[in-house]
Amino acid sequence: MLLQLKNIFKWVNSGGQRIFLLKDINLQVEEGEFISVMGPSGSGKSTLLNVIGMLDTFDEGEYHFLDESVHTLKEKHRSNLYKEYIGFVFQSYHLLDDLKVYENLEMPLLYKKFKGSERRAMVADMLDRFNIVGKKDLFPAQLSGGQQQLVGVARALIANPKLILADEPTGNLNSQQSEEIMQLFKRLNEEDGVTIIQVTHSEKNAAYGSRVINLLDGRMV
Amino acid sequence: MLKNYIKVAFRNLLKHKLFSVINVLGLSVSMATCLLIILLIYSQKKVDGFHEKQDRIVRILSVEENRSFASTPLPLGKMLSENYPHVIEDVVQIRSSFVGGDVVYGDHRIPLAGRYADDRFFAVFDFNLVSGDAETVLQEPFSIVLTKKSAVKLFGETNPIGKSVKLNDVGLNTMGIDLIPTENKETLLGDFVVTGITDNTLPSHIQFDFLVSMSTISSLVKQGKSNAIFDDWENYSDAYLYLLLKEGVSDRVLEPILKDVASEKYSTLEAINIRFASEKLSQINVSTFHQNPMSLRLPIEIIYVLSFLGLIVLFSACFNYVNLSFARSLTRSKEIGVRKTMGASRRQVFLQFILESILVGLLSLLIAIGLLQILTKVFLDLWINQFLILDFRFDIALFLVFVLFSVLVGGMAGVFPASFLSSFSPIKTLHNATGMTLGKGKRIHLRKGLVVMQFCASLFFIITTLLIFSQLNYLTEKEYGFDQSNVINLKLQGMDYETLTNELIQNPSIQGISACSFVPGTGGYSGSVLIENNSSEGESELTSHFIAVDQNFIPNLKIQLKAGTNFSAEMPKHKEKFVIVNEAAAQLLGYLVPETVVGETIRIGEERTALTVIGLTSNFIFDLLTEADPKDPLLLRYLPDKFAYVNVRHTPASNTASIISFMERQWKSLDKVHSFKYKVYEDELKATNAIFSDIIYILGFISFLTITISTLGLLGIAAFTAESKRKEIGIRKVHGAKTKNITFLLSKGFLPLFFIAVLVTGPLSYFVNTLWLEAFAYKVSFSPWIIVLGMGIMFATGFGTILSQTITAAHDNPLKRLREE
Ligand SMILES: Nc1ncnc2c1ncn2[C@@H]1O[C@H](COP(=O)(O)OP(=O)(O)OP(=O)(O)O)[C@@H](O)[C@H]1O
């Protein structure tokens, strides 16, 4: 078992009223799963993903990741945990505009105490694997959306995470580009055993996954 | 990691050029100012650093209740060395007064100023003795050690060692600024043998053109040429005393010893209440001011003031950095979010931004060092620097200090922005693609506060600068009460003034010649006397300055004679009977109607000599303009013995240069030895305000920098405001907003800030500026119009800057902007 959410509640107080963003979420994810989270806009998909990614906190419930109880961990430990095991892919890629492609790939490694030679080897390996060696000295603005997202996925993968969290990774891409990304996810999942949780609005994309979770008003349905 | 940070930092600097230029420019000019001050302090610290035993050398001070003297009584040195041999290894004394005036070798007569120093001088200090034996050069009476420079002047190529020179003493002023003789006579001290040559080019507070052995004085006393008393404990302005402490002895050991000596010598003396203190050699050049100093140097107070001004400029540049960083935090928020989700800790992000600002600091240092070259040149051109001992050479330690300083400045500027930026939470920054919730609330207040402070600083400096300039203008336009135009003053240097007058008056271009003991308004003095008055108007006593003048002085300088008569040519030269007073003196003597003083008798001096007041002049300014007070009393006395200058008035039409060369020819025919010394009165008076214009330059420069830097900062903020509202501008324009509406919308936020600044700074600048203005007797009135004018200038520059940005933004094509979004 990779992670487990038990009776997770998250709310915000607004005008004296408690608005629930997540309501009683129970979810168990095994290693090697490929999960798609679906639901209408505002249903709490991104919120859930952020909670799983430990970027956001929750107000009630338990969260176990591997052997750790995330809900009892201090901020510092939590960030060490996600640093080590989780890679993020964003809808709007979020590549750093001031860094070249290979520098964007290298960036996460800088925070993980890899040596310079190791970093170079890992970056070279990724560029190779994603077939973007020729683009390594370009800046993100010089790439197409699909290519940018390719770099985004490569960046998420570079430190060998166990889990990839992707929030609408193809939201800004045309159908051919999204298909490529989905194929890539599938390959990663099947060949490398990477666990993937993606948020998507498209049934077609959801079909790549092994399991679909539907959210409505913060509740799993 | 570091490489990555630096790369990002550089790309960021290049990408946001306007902001980078504003930051680097502001920081570099303000840093250059601070570097100059560091250089100044450093160079002062370096003075006297070449003495190998400098750590063991102390100078003894005489301390009164609220002031201290660099000098000590003559017998103190001998007394200490004899009684405390376990503490003191060596003692050197240097007479405080200069000796010399003219040194003569053959037909070379060179004006030089030297000092009496005792024979241990070269054993304790490490002045480079080019020839001669350090132990003996100053042993025998009538020994003289010349500096290399003096030796070349006197002897040229000839080897001076063993040669004999004549020394004429003219009673030089203690402060050898202008080698002003205190009296108009000279004494031939005798023949001196050159025993050594020293190269004293390394900076030291001990300045001399030559040294004469202290043992000479005893011989001179016997010959009646000196009145020095070697066991006079009551005069503590006689000599400078330096002790070389034994190895391993701390200067604290001296404390009880000096206390004992003082209480032994002075406990029975009512009139004298001093104690002694010691000061390390290394402290002499950077410490508080002592009376009777050996040489002029920058008092530590000036360094404090300069440092304060430097810091103000530096802070305004740092303000810009902080301000602009906060303003631009949005543009970096995505990067911070991404880095944090990729595993960066807050500390790492903080480090990144601090490194970035340190990089800006170092970058600014590069430019600052370039600017420093210009700045030092300008600074050294200041009038005051001809009297200071400065060594502005670069060395590696200084460079390290500079680097350290710039790192500190960078860190200081970056610490607030870095801790702010690193606090961003990744989820907020990434989720809110627009990031609109960032930097609101408290941060906005902080930013507004910073803008207000910049407005305040600008306004304060604009008002201060305006006031300083109007005061300077007032002083330079101020009438002295005499007519200095077309007058050339000659120094008599012992020549009989009537002989000279008779020669010079032959020239038809010369209209009049008068004589005086000092030239009014140039900082000279003849001293002051006690006046006693027992008249029908009551009794009064006062001390008044006096000036010795001849009968031509008042008409020649066109001084207004308000009542009575001038001196007449027939008066006896040596028996003083009549006196002329100025209005202030008359009033202080009790004559409410000053004119009634004429005909009265006053008694002056210790002897209570009775003098009849024959005339009354207006209160012309006789002191330095910066120090003059219209209420200063003055006596004009007919004392031909005291005449030291003649004032030559020539026709306005005549050529000054040809008159000067005529006078020089006449002078040379009358005096074969002294060189012709003259000054054009108008120029001389202007030069006396030089120290004041130095201050104006410095303050003006600092003001200019501060105003420029805050304007730059404002430019940045305005540019950012416009930038961050691009989308809003686009939407509003699409919906029909006019350019002028948008300009107003973007600019109006600055108005309240401006008014807050006016409310704070108006009264503050009034109060602070009144403080220094009070120090001048002749001053402009601080009219509220200056504040209003300052506000006007401030408003114009400030809003000019803001509008330059907002108008461009408002003119933007809205569709283009929206399409980009
Ligand atoms: N800090 C917050 N304060 C108040 N409400 C919030 C906050 N964060 C999220 N919400 C609300 O929570 C709900 C869920 O948001 P979330 O971003 O998870 O939706 P989503 O399912 O990802 O929608 P979409 O498909 O549009 O991305 C929304 O209604 C949103 O307005």
Ligand SMILES: [Mg+2]
């Ligand atoms: Mg979402």
